[in-house]
Amino acid sequence: MARYRGITGVVPAGAATLAALTLLSLSGGTGVARSSPGGARAASATATAPAAGDAPGAATPAPAGAVPRLSWGRCTGLPSPPPKSKPPRGLRCAALPVPLDHARPSGEKIELALIKVPATDPRRRIGSLVFNFGGPGGEGVETLAQAADQYADLRARYDLIGLDPRGVGRSSPVTCVDDRRMDALAALDDSPDTAAEERAYAAGRADYVRRCEARSGRLLPHVGTADAARDLDLVRAAVGDERLHYFGISYGTWLGGNYAHQFPARVGRAVLDGAVDTRLGSADLALQQAAAFQRALGGFGAACARLGKKACPLGTDGPSVVASVGRFLAGLDRRPLRTQSGRGLTQSLGTTGVAAALYSRDAWPYLAQGLVDAVKRRDGSLLLMLADAQNGRRGDGTYSNLSAANTAITCADGADRPTASDVRRLLPRFREASPIFGASLAWGLLQCTGWPVQGDPAAREVSAPSAEPILVVGNTGDPATPYAWASALTEALGGRATLLTLRGEGHGSYDTGDPCVREAVHAYLLDGAVPAAGATCG
Numbered sequence: 001m002a003r004y005r006g007i008t009g010v011v012p013a014g015a016a017t018l019a020a021l022t023l024l025s026l027s028g029g030t031g032v033a034r035s036s037p038g039g040a041r042a043a044s045a046t047a048t049a050p051a052a053g054d055a056p057g058a059a060t061p062a063p064a065g066a067v068p069r070l071s072w073g074r075c076t077g078l079p080s081p082p083p084k085s086k087p088p089r090g091l092r093c094a095a096l097p098v099p100l101d102h103a104r105p106s107g108e109k110i111e112l113a114l115i116k117v118p119a120t121d122p123r124r125r126i127g128s129l130v131f132n133f134g135g136p137g138g139e140g141v142e143t144l145a146q147a148a149d150q151y152a153d154l155r156a157r158y159d160l161i162g163l164d165p166r167g168v169g170r171s172s173p174v175t176c177v178d179d180r181r182m183d184a185l186a187a188l189d190d191s192p193d194t195a196a197e198e199r200a201y202a203a204g205r206a207d208y209v210r211r212c213e214a215r216s217g218r219l220l221p222h223v224g225t226a227d228a229a230r231d232l233d234l235v236r237a238a239v240g241d242e243r244l245h246y247f248g249i250s251y252g253t254w255l256g257g258n259y260a261h262q263f264p265a266r267v268g269r270a271v272l273d274g275a276v277d278t279r280l281g282s283a284d285l286a287l288q289q290a291a292a293f294q295r296a297l298g299g300f301g302a303a304c305a306r307l308g309k310k311a312c313p314l315g316t317d318g319p320s321v322v323a324s325v326g327r328f329l330a331g332l333d334r335r336p337l338r339t340q341s342g343r344g345l346t347q348s349l350g351t352t353g354v355a356a357a358l359y360s361r362d363a364w365p366y367l368a369q370g371l372v373d374a375v376k377r378r379d380g381s382l383l384l385m386l387a388d389a390q391n392g393r394r395g396d397g398t399y400s401n402l403s404a405a406n407t408a409i410t411c412a413d414g415a416d417r418p419t420a421s422d423v424r425r426l427l428p429r430f431r432e433a434s435p436i437f438g439a440s441l442a443w444g445l446l447q448c449t450g451w452p453v454q455g456d457p458a459a460r461e462v463s464a465p466s467a468e469p470i471l472v473v474g475n476t477g478d479p480a481t482p483y484a485w486a487s488a489l490t491e492a493l494g495g496r497a498t499l500l501t502l503r504g505e506g507h508g509s510y511d512t513g514d515p516c517v518r519e520a521v522h523a524y525l526l527d528g529a530v531p532a533a534g535a536t537c538g
Contacts, residue, residue, distance in 0.1 A: 130244060269528065271521055289479075501536045
């Protein structure tokens with residue numbers, strides 16, 4: 001599975017909250033109503049105070065070309081907030097009807113689930129700030145409900161808006177397999193060492209594709225980034241803004257860049273944090289990501305070793321800690337580790353758990369403890385918890401549709417369809433880039449092999465030289481979206497796009513909490529002040 005959720009995935013509520021949110025709440029939320037496979041749903045985001053004659057929980061459908069009216073109401077079915085925290089005051093949800101096929105605006109409609117956290121200083125309100133937290137496949141409704149406090153300074157003057165993009169979460173979700181099958185796929189050996197293991201992996205991927213088509217074939221041609229960007233413009237109009245003010249993280253930078261390309265005159269203040277180079281093909285994206293995760297593991301290893309043998313009995317320096325991690329993961333290939341849940345920690349799940357913790361330096365203590373538990377106590381429970389969070393598995397054993405949406409959107413956005421022969425040819429380069437993560441990322445290139453929908457190259461267009469200034473933020477230590485991609489996206493946007501650099505660790509920059517980055521982002525979003533060219537933090 002393509003699991004490393006940077007370009008091919010999501011960071012829940014931003015990098016710095018991986019430990020706090022993912023471990024404590026997102027994987028354990030219960031009571032969320034689920035729709036039938038492939039069906040539209042108006043979310044826990046059901047509006048409960050519609051105008052007379054409106055269907056409960058939906059915006060009023062509008063004729064082609066008209067702006068639909070949102071009916072904001074009480075949110076229901078959201079996961080419980082993290083311990084010692086409360087949901088934001090004034091939380092409201094709604095559903096926005098949009099065309100399934102934007103080429104047929106008067107045709108069939110689907111609904112987008114939206115959530116709003118109103119501005120706390122309405123007299124100085126600038127407008128709405130629309131978030132995409134990453135993916136593709138990340139849910140914006142639940143994430144903003146959990147993470148709104150991180151953006152308190154921005155909330156003073158913006159209504160914060162989160163949405164589940166089309167095909168995601170509560171917005172006509174793509175579905176592929178049931179929870180039991182997802183457990184089997186997540187545990188499947190994704191770094192095969194024998195011909196038999198290669199055939200098993202390829203067969204698992206092919207079966208997944210067939211099931212996606214069977215369950216969600218009607219949606220698959222319409223869930224790509226170009227369509228999601230058109231949805232953003234309908235959201236902009238529905239909330240009453242002349243320009244879209246936007247905060248995109250990870251995959252959200254791709255979506256924001258494509259919006260700017262399609263609607264340059266409607267770009268307001270836009271931050272693109274943890275940027276993606278949309279011009280790269282799938283193999284180059286994965287190869288560069290492999291190298292970045294390996295580098296991040298080295299950074300973790302060095303920090304762990306500095307704690308001493310008692311806290312980090314894995315090695316005396318960074319390379320020895322990394323080598324210990326490699327030996328441990330290789331051992332899981334032969335003998336999965338027990339966990340308190342009764343499920344085994346396979347090599348694939350162990351590798352996923354390690355990668356998940358590299359998204360945020362705040363999660364490194366969890367990784368160190370998880371490795372100590374596994375190596376010294378033969379207990380893989382904490383690493384499995386990290387892997388489950390990364391794979392979208394909740395504490396009750398159900399899955400979000402993260403994997404299905406990730407695959408559907410990724411395959412809608414690109415024409416690459418590598419074969420097993422292509423992967424074997426590329427494997428030496430991937431293993432050289434990352435002895436730990438290279439093989440699984442290489443075999444993950446089969447994600448779109450046999451996909452029933454041809455990729456749309458329009459999704460990769462981000463040139464927007466006439467747009468208002470766009471702020472791109474890149475972290476030199478980013479494992480999931482390597483720093484070079486931030487420079488590439490800034491160049492591709494053109495015009496007055498500006499790059500702000502953080503010399504730090506983790507995926508993304510704003511959510512690391514770095515005060516210099518936050519000050520620059522706030523100055524831009526709140527006052528329109530663009531950082532000087534070459535500005536650096538950290």
